[in-house]
Amino acid sequence: MEESKIEMDRVPLVEFFIQSAERLQVSPIVKYSAFSFLADRFVPSLPTFIQADGTSSSSWLLRPVTQSTLQLFALISLWISTKIHNSRPLSIACFKSLADTSIKEQHFTTRNFLEAEVLFMQVLNFEIGTANIAFFFLEDLWVQFRGVAKVGELISIEVCMDIMDLLYEKEDMSVHFRSPKSLAASILVTSYVITVPKQKWEFPVLAWVNFVTSCKEADITRLVTKILKHVLRPS
Structure with a gap:
């Protein structure tokens, strides 16, 4: 996905993220840490990551990056954030259930969630510090x-x-x-x-x-x- 396409999808992606955070009833620190992961770092870095990775080895989640895939990554950002800030993080089943009801164009399995989490971390270079948000x-x-x-x-x-x-x-x-x-x-x-x-x-x-x-x-x-x-x- 070209950078301009990702930017065009920014508003519906942010709206989806906010609605998901509300439905999950996460704390503000979880929400805004995840927001920082997604909007400040993941989305801006994604075009460069895709270009460097090459289409031949990329995950199917990136060929191409659809709005549904971006919504999946939004849930992944929240999932990672709960692991950082919550003593009892929300389960993958909780996020999959939300995806089943809120992502209409694509069905994602538990395995897809795990694959997306790895990709998300790769795009962030496995750097998930939250002190500077x-x-x-x-x-x-x-x-x-x-x-x-x-x-x-x-x-x-x-x-x-x-x-x-x-x-x-x-x-x-x-x-x-x-x-x-x-x-x-x-x-x-x-x-x-x-x-x-x-x-x-x-x-x-x-x-x-x-x-x-x-x-x-x-x-x-x-x-x-x-x-x-x-x-x-x-x-």
């Missing part, structure tokens, strides 16, 4: 902010996560996930702007996130402006 920084900033500012009580982590989900759908925002700390700071500031009434804008939120994260205020302001365009006019 935007949600880690966002959650930490949110907790700190609620501790230093009274208006922090007005900002919910759910609003922050809704913004993050929306940004994952936007192709032109995907590059910013490569700078997770500045993205997290910008999402928090965006949540402040859209949630806190203007008459209560007394806390110097930009100066504070600059102090805590060392991200430049000008860079955060530019990114917040861009995020607000998507949040206020998501279509």
Whole structure:
């Protein structure tokens, strides 16, 4: 599958991922670790992996990569994430059952799941660290902010996560996930702007996130402006 094709399928893939995470009732850290595996690393790396691997030796799952296959890999990302973060990971049977009801164009067997997991890990070069994802920084900033500012009580982590989900759908925002700390700071500031009434804008939120994260205020302001365009006019 060419890179442009994968990009074209980004919105339905992200929507499928979000719906699957909700149906499985995974924790936020499982969801956003898996999101990072899938959207930040797997999908961008897949065209290069396919080209380097060659069609003669590729798995049938990659000849070609269909929307159903991408949905399978979305479930694989969640499965791997539960293995990392849950003391009792969700079983393969749980994911296969979800696939049977939600992936309409293709039926995947348990063996297919195991094969897809190996391919997924190969594309990621077997690197599944989760310390450098935007949600880690966002959650930490949110907790700190609620501790230093009274208006922090007005900002919910759910609003922050809704913004993050929306940004994952936007192709032109995907590059910013490569700078997770500045993205997290910008999402928090965006949540402040859209949630806190203007008459209560007394806390110097930009100066504070600059102090805590060392991200430049000008860079955060530019990114917040861009995020607000998507949040206020998501279509």
